[in-house]
Amino acid sequence: MTCPQCGEPTGPSDAFCENCGAPLSASSSSASADIAPTEPGSARTHLIAPLHEEPDELPVPKCATCGGEVGDDGWCTVCGARASNGREHLAEQPSPTVAAVTDKGRVHPRNEDAYAISTAGTWTALVVCDGVTTATDSDVASLAAANAARDVLAAAPRPGRSPSARETHWSERLKAAALAADEAAGKTAGKGDDNPPSSTFVAAVADGSVIVAAWVGDSRAYWLPDAGPAEQLSVDDSWASVQIAAGVPRDEAEAGPKAHAITKWLGIDSPDIDASTSTTIATTPGWLLVCSDGLWNYCSSADDLRALAAKQPADPLARAEALVDWANEQGGHDNITVTLARITPEE
Amino acid sequence: MPTWTAEVFQNEYLPDGATDVHAIVTVTSAGTGHAGDVGGAAEAIIIDCSGSMGAPQAKIVAARKAAAAAINEIADGTWFAVIAGVGLAEPVYPPSGMVQADQGTRAGASEAVSRLTPRGGTAIGQWLMTAHEAFARTPATQRHAILLTDGKNEGESAAQLQAEVQAVTGEFQCDCRGVGADWDVAELRGIATALLGSVDLIADPADMAADFQAMMQTAMGRGVADAKLRVWAPQGAELLFVRQVAPTIDDLTDRRTNVTPLITEYPTGAWGDESRDYHVAVRVAAKPVGAEQLAARVQIEVGGEVVTQGLVKALWSDDSALTTRINPAVAHYTGQAELAQVIQEGLAAKADGDEDTATFKLGRAAKLAAETGNEEATQRLKKVVEITDADTGTVRLKRDASKLDEMALDTSSTKTTRVRPS
Numbered sequence: 001m002t003c004p005q006c007g008e009p010t011g012p013s014d015a016f017c018e019n020c021g022a023p024l025s026a027s028s029s030s031a032s033a034d035i036a037p038t039e040p041g042s043a044r045t046h047l048i049a050p051l052h053e054e055p056d057e058l059p060v061p062k063c064a065t066c067g068g069e070v071g072d073d074g075w076c077t078v079c080g081a082r083a084s085n086g087r088e089h090l091a092e093q094p095s096p097t098v099a100a101v102t103d104k105g106r107v108h109p110r111n112e113d114a115y116a117i118s119t120a121g122t123w124t125a126l127v128v129c130d131g132v133t134t135a136t137d138s139d140v141a142s143l144a145a146a147n148a149a150r151d152v153l154a155a156a157p158r159p160g161r162s163p164s165a166r167e168t169h170w171s172e173r174l175k176a177a178a179l180a181a182d183e184a185a186g187k188t189a190g191k192g193d194d195n196p197p198s199s200t201f202v203a204a205v206a207d208g209s210v211i212v213a214a215w216v217g218d219s220r221a222y223w224l225p226d227a228g229p230a231e232q233l234s235v236d237d238s239w240a241s242v243q244i245a246a247g248v249p250r251d252e253a254e255a256g257p258k259a260h261a262i263t264k265w266l267g268i269d270s271p272d273i274d275a276s277t278s279t280t281i282a283t284t285p286g287w288l289l290v291c292s293d294g295l296w297n298y299c300s301s302a303d304d305l306r307a308l309a310a311k312q313p314a315d316p317l318a319r320a321e322a323l324v325d326w327a328n329e330q331g332g333h334d335n336i337t338v339t340l341a342r343i344t345p346e347e
Numbered sequence: 348m349p350t351w352t353a354e355v356f357q358n359e360y361l362p363d364g365a366t367d368v369h370a371i372v373t374v375t376s377a378g379t380g381h382a383g384d385v386g387g388a389a390e391a392i393i394i395d396c397s398g399s400m401g402a403p404q405a406k407i408v409a410a411r412k413a414a415a416a417a418i419n420e421i422a423d424g425t426w427f428a429v430i431a432g433v434g435l436a437e438p439v440y441p442p443s444g445m446v447q448a449d450q451g452t453r454a455g456a457s458e459a460v461s462r463l464t465p466r467g468g469t470a471i472g473q474w475l476m477t478a479h480e481a482f483a484r485t486p487a488t489q490r491h492a493i494l495l496t497d498g499k500n501e502g503e504s505a506a507q508l509q510a511e512v513q514a515v516t517g518e519f520q521c522d523c524r525g526v527g528a529d530w531d532v533a534e535l536r537g538i539a540t541a542l543l544g545s546v547d548l549i550a551d552p553a554d555m556a557a558d559f560q561a562m563m564q565t566a567m568g569r570g571v572a573d574a575k576l577r578v579w580a581p582q583g584a585e586l587l588f589v590r591q592v593a594p595t596i597d598d599l600t601d602r603r604t605n606v607t608p609l610i611t612e613y614p615t616g617a618w619g620d621e622s623r624d625y626h627v628a629v630r631v632a633a634k635p636v637g638a639e640q641l642a643a644r645v646q647i648e649v650g651g652e653v654v655t656q657g658l659v660k661a662l663w664s665d666d667s668a669l670t671t672r673i674n675p676a677v678a679h680y681t682g683q684a685e686l687a688q689v690i691q692e693g694l695a696a697k698a699d700g701d702e703d704t705a706t707f708k709l710g711r712a713a714k715l716a717a718e719t720g721n722e723e724a725t726q727r728l729k730k731v732v733e734i735t736d737a738d739t740g741t742v743r744l745k746r747d748a749s750k751l752d753e754m755a756l757d758t759s760s761t762k763t764t765r766v767r768p769s
Contacts, residue, residue: 068582071644073644073656075640075644075658076641077579077609078581078582078609079581079582079583079640080581080582080584080631080640080641081640081641082639082640082641106637107637108637109637109638109639109662257668
């Protein structure tokens with residue numbers, strides 16, 4: 001298999017080209033919730049938009065801005081616009097209770113966020129990676145990282161029954177997923193790149209009532225139960241967190257000029273990729289939300305997010321789309337990724 | 348196979364409404380091999396044998412040794428000829444055309460140059476035309492000459508010289524050297540620049556042999572006969588300038604040929620294993636904050652193939668922490684280009700007796716040389732002006748500055764230093 005956009009070799013299970021980020025042959029799907037749950041053991045994602053028929057011949061890629069030819073370097077040969085990486089807006093609903101939406105936002109020139117989700121086992125795994133804009137080709141790194149982490153989580157053996165066994169099992173698998181994500185992100189770096197691609201990482205697994213999250217950087221996981229206090233499961237590896245830990249009020253720390261400087265990330269120049277983990281036990285039904293800062297920048301506290309989410313449609317995909325729309329209405333200053341899983345705890 | 352890399356140094360972040368994108372592109376070649384590896388190489392050594400070369404006699408003696416030193420470096424199989432510049436040019440060795448170098452022909456040529464005698468006038472255009480005719484009689488595609496003179500062009504008009512230089516431009520490269528204080532820096536620089544060669548002053552004839560040997564070694568080490576710089580700019584953009592900025596300043600803007608309406612091409616001559624820096628400036632239409640676009644593709648083309656490419660980008664941002672960053676490479680070479688210009692203008696003003704302008708321009712040069720860490724330029728400037736305060740560019744013209752020191756400052760004005768590590 002080769003990428004129809006850039007001609008680079010691709011793997012059989014790749015949803016996107018590792019080189020240019022173009023969507024590869026997408027499985028057929030529609031924008032409704034009636035898609036059959038993914039086959040067990042398959043980690044394939046369903047792309048809802050944009051979809052293209054697989055061409056018989058490789059077309060010359062055309063610039064979306066001026067219609068000119070796109071060069072091998074990924075930029076238009078006439079107007080100089082960057083070719084689309086196919087990720088301006090993507091949505092996916094692999095099961096009736098799980099959905100993901102990622103969007104470019106209103107200010108950034110391209111979407112460097114990526115998500116990958118798996119409902120392959122008896123558990124649900126949500127992964128979000130946010131490519132660091134100031135580094136080169138971080139959109140490629142974030143997608144590679146998210147897919148690698150998802151693959152580790154999808155292929156995990158079935159854990160023991162007890163909540164403590166599950167917690168231990170998923171904490172370990174999530175840390176392994178972070179390492180795999182880091183390796184995948186590192187491989188996207190060019191030789192001698194002095195500003196290599198880098199990405200944040202957050203993943204959460206919901207296995208029955210046990211929810212385990214792991215993260216590197218400032219993308220977040222939240223547990224938003226229908227009743228009882230909402231929780232932010234992750235603690236940002238960021239300058240703002242350091243400030244909050246030192247006693248600066250959260251609002252003030254998150255508004256500071258260096259608030260978004262992260263202290264940990266994935267990529268070959270990463271100083272520390274040991275993911276932090278946390279666990280919560282669902283006692284009532286609720287929503288597991290894993291998102292990038294494109295959403296939480298506008299609504300940081302877990303209780304506020306729960307209130308915001310509760311106003312949106314009950315269908316996971318419609319709810320994720322509505323949260324993305326809401327973030328865009330607030331300014332859409334960054335890429336926005338929202339992944340949601342409806343969790344119903346075991347009896 | 349040669350390997351090529353292109354690295355781009357720029358601040359791609361532009362404030363709202365900004366249109367001008369500047370970048371330094373460092374092109375590096377490795378594994379280029381030797382001259383003539385592809386298509387064969389040819390060398391011409393052109394020695395001024397005008398009457399003045401015998402006054403003092405040391406000049407012609409040095410020229411003989413220098414020519415022999417250069418001949419000694421010509422690799423086996425390379426076509427070559429030695430030409431004496433008299434009123435017209437005369438072949439010294441071989442009697443006509445060129446021969447291929449081997450032990451016998453190198454010995455024959457060395458013997459012939461030992462008998463060079465001063466006896467004619469200076470008609471550089473004629474010399475170049477004679478070299479051109481000799482080159483044309485070889486199959487070699489990589490052609491290079493070394494030209495030595497000690498005087499101004501006198502045997503022909505300036506227009507004639509210009510026409511002759513134009514006729515041989517693109518036919519061969521030519522490194523030019525002036526010995527003594529009676530040649531015209533601007534004239535020789537014009538010839539060397541057009542013929543993609545270097546220009547330098549040999550103040551002491553005793554240094555000439557080593558210089559010729561080094562020049563020929565460099566020429567023999569250039570395994571890529573002809574590379575071109577290509578610049579793509581987007582539709583509607585204006586290419587403000589394209590300039591080589593290291594190892595020497597050379598404005599290429601006027602030497603462009605159009606490949607397509609969006610792509611221009613500039614000759615860069617032969618390459619050895621080396622690194623050259625180019626400053627490219629493009630004016631694009633302003634885009635809204637958040638928009639991004641490619642402002643230039645800077646490429647090297649060899650034999651019709653693009654062998655490396657650097658991408659110059661523009662990204663409009665409302666984050667002043669990003670948009671106000673000054674790229675050190677762009678700033679450094681902008682300063683070095685102005686340094687070359689003010690040195691040349693200052694010396695020209697001094698020659699015209701306009702001391703105010705000369706003092707102002709050379710003062711500015713002293714300031715720029717200090718700011719950009721160009722110690723060589725500072726040292727040369729100090730022989731021509733007294734630097735009272737480099738920070739403010741306050742200088743006094745030296746009454747006793749020698750003509751040779753002024754010429755040394757002038758010829759080396761285009762040599763740049765690389766960016767200081769921060």
